[in-house]
Amino acid sequence: MKLLFPRPSATALEAVALNTSGGLTGGDRLSLEIGTEPGAALTFSTQAAERAYASTGDVPAQMTTSIHLAGGSRLDWLPQETILFDRARLSRRLTVEMACDARLTLVEPVILGRVAMGERCGDVAFRDSWDIRRDGKLIYADRTRLDGDVSALLARTGAGAGAYATLVHVAPDAERHLAPLRATLPAPSGVSLLRDGVLVARLLTEDGFALRSLIVPAIERLTDGPVPKVWRL
Template identity: 50%
Template sequence: MNVSDSLTLPRPTAPPPRAQGEVLLSVQAVDGPTRLAHLRQQGSLKALFPRPSGPVLDVVTLITAGGLTSGDRMRLEARAGTGARLRLTTQAAERAYRAAGDPPALVESRLVADEGARIDWLPQETILYDGARLNRRLLVDLAPSATALLVEPLIFGRLARGEQVREGSFRDRWEVRRAGRLVFADALHLQGDMGRALDRAAVGGGARAMASVLLVGPGAASHLASVRALLPGSGGASLIEDGVLFLRLLAPDGFVLRRMLVPLITRLTGAALPKVWTL
């Protein structure tokens, strides 16, 4: 073998890099306002803290990798101590890109609220691109007197750019416990031609955007009539049991979905949306 022959030998190919990130945080009420008690973050998931302007502590998460693709792993765990108020959102819409291989991107979030605490989970939209593979799981543990508002908007492709989601996989599972008892569970699984599935009347009726909204806590039932008055014909609200209010909305695109969500979130929180929603 001469030198020129050795240059033609195939070289082993390294697997593409995978993004991994983790944020663990806890907050506590200190003489009224909520303050950060503990923070640990590593990898591609970061937590940002806008300047506090009231009793609620805002946390904005950011995936520095720029989006999610095959094999990425993100994990967030947040705890609100007794009487604390925590509001979590994202810096921008999250994007799940075409997966290069079979392993899906995995995102797991766990929220814990102690007695009298409140957590508002208000991420901006997740956009699924054609070929995306994403598995998500949201676990919530609440004390009997705690409150949680959970909002997850989802967009299937950017219609304004002519994008269609014709292949991919999306799994989303929620589990919410109150005083250790499972009070709400929801699982969504779309596989293959998601656009075709959404065209079915029993699934999406042609919608390309949807959102799930859940309010768990004392007084949740008192919002039922007011949120139903705000809902369009493509949305519905049900009182699962006392203290558990669930809404699901369908929309033709992300713009219409956000126009539906903003008044609902404002009604359920009694406050304006986080500033990053309007930037």
Template identity: 50%
Template sequence: MRAKRRGQDSVIADLRQEGALKALFPRVRGNALDAVFLNTSGGLTGGDRMVIAAEAEAGAHIVLSSQAAERGYRAQPGEVAQVDVTLRAGAGARIDWIPQETILFDHAALSRRLSVHLVGDGSALIVEPLVLGRQAMGETVRAVLFRDQWRVWRDGALVFADAISLAGDATALMARQATGQGARAMATVLLAGPAAAERYGRLRLDGLSGASLIADDLLLVRLLANDGFDLRHQMLGVITALADVPIPRVWRL
């Protein structure tokens, strides 16, 4: 999908959708274009592929979220679900990628790739929360394959790269002192744009979570929590501090 600036508002310039992935457009609450993605298949398993591409043209603002938590289900041996997201923001534009949690079940296999391309003073807020099973249901993730790769370019130059890999017993991996110290849920948040340094001072983090101002225009936040409920409470505060518009209604507890 692509959005453009019309007066003070951001509106749809182009939209294409197919397969199980659909886009919904709630009633606008401000000048940004709100888009909510829905995976009508109900989740991801080995062999599935989901591709999302969104562009905010010069001066436009897109806020993208998901209608519900994504689910990574048990995959057959050797099969890995693929998710590719490409975001572009032109000069003076902003794009917010704020999907709800991805829940990984035992024996899930998921590989994600996120590419962000910024022009001039274009900005992006990226939020990716991850939950290892549903603790309230007594679920334990003993075998999983999860890869998450982020790349951010500004005017063609690579300014940020990050990768997370979980392979094997995720519960044991997250129990280690140097990884999660027993956390069952985590999130990575990145604000790339001129407001990063100023928004850094607004953050209030809990427990093992932390933030790093990598550059004046690049702020990274890592969140850790005991479960998805605690993680969401942390994220609501972080998103409120970093966003320019109200949190999408689908995020409200």
């Protein structure tokens, strides 16, 4: 991997990760650890979409991300989409340890094959595990397991879904974003305040283009600023 630093903004350091292998397949392992010092502000993104390619066996590719946020710091974790190809085997784990007054905006978009290329995910094994702790207390846990013909599975939602995302915003004033986001997210997407200071949105669309049309305004509202330039290229 490489880590790139575009020109600094007035509000936060921006870091962009690049997977120089071009994608992941069975047996690959990718690990990332991110930490902020007290009062720091960091925006972390990726240069392009991550790709989980077909695996020849049952051993999955593994991605592990560990995040530590010190007091008064802020992280906007904004990787671009993960594209799952047919016969992909991928296991991801994300853990966050944050101080009580830290702020976090986190999004993970997933595309189930590229519609414009006629791709579909008829045989996929995908595991996604998230744990977020604030002052050592678990405040959000998420487990996703997709097996088999995932394209057919999500098509049964009624949206003909080929892409989805989870967006989590942890901040003392998270509640103020609830009503505005609900007004802009069409069904079957939705957003809820799970507990004080923890806002979670699920976005479900027919393809990656439609997904971005929902994600970008949501990110800009939650972060009070534009998405990273890599998202706009």
